[in-house]
Amino acid sequence: MPQNTVSDTPAYRRIQLALQKRIEAGELQPGDAVPSERELARNYEVSLMTARHALAEMEREGLVDRRRGAGTFVALPKIHFNRLASFTEQMASRGLPARSRILCASVVEGEQEAAARLSVPPHSRLVKIERLRQSGEQPFAVESCYLPAEEFVGLLSLPLERRSLFSTLERDYGIELAYSDEEVDATAASARTAELLTIHAGSPVLRIRQAIFSTQSKPTVYVIGLYRCDRHTLMIRRFRR
């Protein structure tokens, strides 16, 4: 019998989607047992291997834990480490109020470092957006984003103040961001940076230079961020293998 007469969604995928739905709906709580392979095989009228495939993949994605002899259980809510998220998203995930003030938004030329990171000629026209990031009333970062002006015509006339740059790129320009390579070091705050962040000039600040790539591995945004360290630390997780 062909595995798939009606929809073209594979059977193992249908099982996964059904389970995910039950997890998201709260019907299956973290720690709860998920139906066993044999149970899924009966209920969905598939073979054991297919039910097994569904669960094994969900384990790799971190959605469930599988314990031999015991069963398959809904995993604790996933903590996203090393996740590329917009400022707005990061703040939201911590339940903090996010605000940002645009300090400048214009087209610039001759910013050679940014151009190099975006793999465009050194004197290309770039959209530059400089923002002061705040949590409530407290400033904690100055970020300068650069994008190739040629590919983002009209960007500066969009409501940047109100919508996250990420969602603008993803919705208005159909760009799917995939990952970023970030270079982190420490530097002393310049007089201007210090004033914006309301710290003393020369105080150590965290500097993150971030090249953000699209799903086609094309460098799309370059960001230089300077962060106050007294109320912000960068969290990362690294794996041995």
Next chain:
Amino acid sequence: MPQNTVSDTPAYRRIQLALQKRIEAGELQPGDAVPSERELARNYEVSLMTARHALAEMEREGLVDRRRGAGTFVALPKIHFNRLASFTEQMASRGLPARSRILCASVVEGEQEAAARLSVPPHSRLVKIERLRQSGEQPFAVESCYLPAEEFVGLLSLPLERRSLFSTLERDYGIELAYSDEEVDATAASARTAELLTIHAGSPVLRIRQAIFSTQSKPTVYVIGLYRCDRHTLMIRRFRR
């Protein structure tokens, strides 16, 4: 027939190991086609599903690329981002000479922050090893490691100067390290730190506080590192999904 009469290594694992060996030996170069599922099934006298399992897992690990209709190919040498590596390993991967000088190696008590990060009572005895990390003659980091003294008796009498702490833990204590959670910020160098790093007191340095976990998710080592920023940046990669 039982799948496994002689060794207790699963058949799919034996196939993986054989292929890895051929890749490491250079017999199979990046881009080369790996034997197909059917070929492996014949050669290793296993079913298609088993050969398939071997290749699918190798693809997830990034060792090979699989293309439907085309075949399975040795992947480009993997670039390890966000990889938990010892100082020695990091330096070796960049082809730099690694040296480190032990500044102090003793058992301490009452280091409450370290104890907390290791999930042991606040006044537990901890092994503390402070090292100056150098590339050639140039110092670039001061690192203090803490480990629960109870679990690592005899550690201080081992040749720490000569062998990496990671390999000592993995070989002499049978500990498998799995991942680390790191908190990164910037701070001003103290007089002592500045002297060790041959920079000016008050210069910004990168501070990385790292809790290293074993495969059982047990906190095993806590490290506080202070890094010169003029010849060192931290590179990380983050993913959108």
Next chain:
DNA sequence: AAGTGGTCTAGACCACGGC
């Protein structure tokens, strides 16, 4: 002892790629 996940068989049909 009963149930679970881990491994495995010996086939099958399909969609896709390259020639």
Next chain:
DNA sequence: CCGTGGTCTAGACCACTTC
């Protein structure tokens, strides 16, 4: 067209956990 990987079947035995 033929070979590839992707999905799937209807079973099997084993090691393990829980009771």
